[in-house]
Amino acid sequence: MSATAPAIWSLANPRVKAAVRLRDRRERETTGLTLVDGGRELLRALRQSVEVDHAFVCPSLVIGPDAAAALDALQKSGAPLVEISPAVLTKIAFGDRSDGLVAVIRQPSLALEDLAAVATRLVVVVEAVEKPGNLGAILRTADAVGADAVIAADPRTDVYNPNTIRASLGTIFGMPLAVATAPQALDWLVSSGLTPIAARVEAAETYLETDMGGPIAVVLGSEAEGLTETWQDPRVRSVRIPMLGAADSLNVSVAAAVLLFEARRQRMASGSQE
């Protein structure tokens, strides 16, 4: 980005309009592109060699170490940078935490086959997830516990929704991630030697009684409807999180965290490095 490059001040600029359209799911699906807002998120994308098609920069708003590091990494990546005014940034960015940076990226692959190469000791499957914020929070937790992969089975949101990216704090780019149907996901888990452990409110066994120290997949259903029939399968083990209060269910990202941190605790307690 040259200091003398003409910045875009017009909201009617075609590139600005094209970026704004990417807030719409259909446009993301048609183009295979999506938006990344924020320095930390963008930095994590660049570290994972995500392909940046082009990026918008509002220099006066690039404040703080994450934003500065992301801008530096963007410049080194060779991606075309487009300078914009604060008003244009407000139009393109989501909310007020973009750090002056919004990138248009090519969505990384979500093919189940591409998970073949990853270690498979601890995997997370989330079925029929609807809210991008929940999927993002699950990705962030999967990152925290050192999970090997996340599979979205029959998701009801597009996985690269900008709000998912944001809620994941960009950890989505470092986490092997696939989309599949529920039967495909189950077959893949079993053929990969993982025991699927499904969270069900009606399960007889509690998660604390369950050995989660081996190769497992934690499987979570939608809050409204639970898991589908696919997971009523002799190859799947069901566990319950004991509920001591008035409500009978947890937020799906909280349920994921409870099971994943217990799996991690058991591995640490047994000295396993899995």
Place this chain on the structure above:
Amino acid sequence: MSATAPAIWSLANPRVKAAVRLRDRRERETTGLTLVDGGRELLRALRQSVEVDHAFVCPSLVIGPDAAAALDALQKSGAPLVEISPAVLTKIAFGDRSDGLVAVIRQPSLALEDLAAVATRLVVVVEAVEKPGNLGAILRTADAVGADAVIAADPRTDVYNPNTIRASLGTIFGMPLAVATAPQALDWLVSSGLTPIAARVEAAETYLETDMGGPIAVVLGSEAEGLTETWQDPRVRSVRIPMLGAADSLNVSVAAAVLLFEARRQRMASGSQE
């Protein structure tokens, strides 16, 4: 509600306009009222004898067992019911999950003194919480683990924000809840015989090495800034949740869940009923 009572069809009706104004924080603070959307949430409020000032009912949208039970409980409560059209409901309700019911309630007390009567074995303190959704999720988790109380220290949202009520699934009404300054909260915890256990990314000890089986308070700071200086106190024990991935922090409601479910696990493992 008589079948012949005239339903409100006008968005300009003063009661409708007053209800809509309660979506605004200042109006909630001035009036001491707030809104409860949804059958399940309203049912939990009524079970806890929350005072309903009046409620709006759109009969054609009262569908499902929760909504029917809530309407029944509302009728028995003697609260004035106002019949409204679907268009008016859309104006008053938040989102599309009101179940045809929106109640205007008097906010229950948030005085720290009122917690004196509750058992104090497991308490949650959340400092400077900003997002109603996070506070609601923490209340829901506190309910699930059988916590005795939740304290919002210097909250940056009003606790009875309708989105908090919604995210808590109405468990907010069954959970003893107080607002205090951070120093007041700390003093109250210590004088109640609880050990404050503060989640800090830089703590030397991990939560898995920490005895959480006794009377404790789990203390969480804001995601952006962590805990304030108040909690740098010799009476406070700091613990860290090990992070194995790219990100260095968890969503605050996920961190709360990890610590609270570990506290519950330790109590179950030791056979304690606390």
